[in-house]
Amino acid sequence: xxxxxxxxxASAMASGPTATNAVREGRVRAIALTAAQRxxxxxxxxxxxxxxxxxxxxxxxxxxxxxxxxxxxxxxxxNTLMTKALAxxxxxxxxxxxxxxTLGGTIDEATAYIAKETETWKKVVADAGIRFE
Numbered sequence: 001x002x003x004x005x006x007x008x009x010a011s012a013m014a015s016g017p018t019a020t021n022a023v024r025e026g027r028v029r030a031i032a033l034t035a036a037q038r039x040x041x042x043x044x045x046x047x048x049x050x051x052x053x054x055x056x057x058x059x060x061x062x063x064x065x066x067x068x069x070x071x072x073x074x075x076x077x078x079n080t081l082m083t084k085a086l087a088x089x090x091x092x093x094x095x096x097x098x099x100x101x102t103l104g105g106t107i108d109e110a111t112a113y114i115a116k117e118t119e120t121w122k123k124v125v126a127d128a129g130i131r132f133e
Contacts, residue, residue, distance in 0.1 A: 004028055015060050016041075016099025035059040041099050061117070063110055079107050 001019065004012045005027045013034070020041065022028045030045040036057035038047060048056040064082055066075060083104035085091055095102050 001028075020097075020099035033059075039099065039101060041096055061113075063114060075107060079110075 001012065001014055001022060003009045004014075005022060011031075016039070019028065019030065023030045023042070030042060032046050032048045032051045033039065034048055034057070036047065036049065036059070038045065038050070064078070066078065086102040086104040092102050
């Protein structure tokens with residue numbers, strides 16, 4: 001972001017928390033979001049799909065994960081507490097100020113989302129012929 005602001009590079013892809021303040025301050029201009037939907041923080045910025053690439057969606061996401069050895073009942077308690085915290089207005093506001101949206105959800109939803117993302121990116125890697133060394 002510093003190189004973009006300083007004029008050393010012409011463009012960059014950056015996460016919401018990295019770019020939000022620079023966009024708000026007018027130091028950089030948001031052209032499009034990689035997410036599937038526009039964000040409430042800046043609804044006038046189109047998605048890449050809106051910009052002529054239907055189906056394009058890629059976004060940063062975070063999940064709270066624990067060892068598979070943690071007892072299920074403890075995972076349920078942790079999920080319940082985290083979902084409650086993410087729903088709190090002050091938490092949602094703090095994340096929104098950084099250009100992020102809080103979701104929360106069930107353990108099964110998180111597991112399914114991680115599995116879907118894994119398959120998506122495995123295909124991208126395979127289609128691009130990327131090999132790990």
